[in-house]
Amino acid sequence: MRHRPLTGKVVIATHNAGKLREMQxxxxxxxxxxxxAGELGLPVPDETGHMFAENAAIKAHAAAKATGLPAFSDDSGLCVHALDGAPGLFTADWAGPNRDFRAAMERVHRELEKREATDRRAHFVSALVIAWPxxxxxxxxGRVFGEVVWPPRGDRGFGYDPMFQPDGFVETFGELSSEEKHGIDWSKPEPEGLSHRARAFLKLAAGCLKKASA
Known part of the structure; x- marks a missing residue:
C-alpha cells in the first residue's frame, strides 16, 4: 500500500493535554x-464508532474539515481481559464528565473484586488516524500488553497509567518517564517504542513521515 506523505502543519485532534503532549x-x-483542536476552539465530535479506529477517524475528519489542514487523531483505551475488554471504548467515560481517572481506576479494581478475578492481564490499544481535507x-x-496493579503507583503519565504495568517492567506507566514510556531512538536501524501510542506512531512514521534535516 502506498501512503500519502504528511508535511507542513497538522491539527492534533484532541482536547486531552496528556495525549497532546505525547503526540507533540x-x-x-x-x-x-x-x-x-483545543487551541483552535474546535468542538469535540460525538464518538459514535464501535472500534477505536472508527472514533479516531471521526475526530480526525472533523478537524480536517473544520480547518482545511491534515488532522492527526488518536483513539486509545485500556482493555482488561477479566472484564471482557472493558473499559475499552469507554476508557474515558469511566472517568466521568470531570475526567477523574482515580475514580476510573478504582472502578476497574472494584469490578475485578466483584468478579473475584485473579487474571490481571490487560492491554492498551492506540489507533492513529491522519485525515486530509x-x-x-x-x-x-499499536498495542502493549501487561497487567493492572493495585494500588496505582506513580504520578507520571495520565489516565490509567499508574495502574498499568507493561510486560518486562517492574514499574507502571505512571512511574516511567515520558522518554521511557514513548520515547523512540530514531538513530537505531530498527527503532522500537514501548507504549501503544509509540508503536502505532512507528508505523505511521514509516509510512507518512520523513525525518527533518538536522
Whole structure:
C-alpha cells in the first residue's frame, strides 16, 4: 500500500493535554508544526464508532474539515481481559464528565473484586488516524500488553497509567518517564517504542513521515 506523505502543519485532534503532549513529542523529530483542536476552539465530535479506529477517524475528519489542514487523531483505551475488554471504548467515560481517572481506576479494581478475578492481564490499544481535507485517511494501530496493579503507583503519565504495568517492567506507566514510556531512538536501524501510542506512531512514521534535516 502506498501512503500519502504528511508535511507542513497538522491539527492534533484532541482536547486531552496528556495525549497532546505525547503526540507533540513524537512529531518533533519530523519538523511538523502541530496545533491542537483545543487551541483552535474546535468542538469535540460525538464518538459514535464501535472500534477505536472508527472514533479516531471521526475526530480526525472533523478537524480536517473544520480547518482545511491534515488532522492527526488518536483513539486509545485500556482493555482488561477479566472484564471482557472493558473499559475499552469507554476508557474515558469511566472517568466521568470531570475526567477523574482515580475514580476510573478504582472502578476497574472494584469490578475485578466483584468478579473475584485473579487474571490481571490487560492491554492498551492506540489507533492513529491522519485525515486530509479531501477525505483521504491513513490508519495505524499499536498495542502493549501487561497487567493492572493495585494500588496505582506513580504520578507520571495520565489516565490509567499508574495502574498499568507493561510486560518486562517492574514499574507502571505512571512511574516511567515520558522518554521511557514513548520515547523512540530514531538513530537505531530498527527503532522500537514501548507504549501503544509509540508503536502505532512507528508505523505511521514509516509510512507518512520523513525525518527533518538536522
Amino acid at each position: 513529542e513524537l512529531l518533533t523529530p519530523f519538523g511538523i508544526e502541530a496545533v491542537s 479531501d477525505g483521504h485517511e491513513e490508519l495505524f494501530e
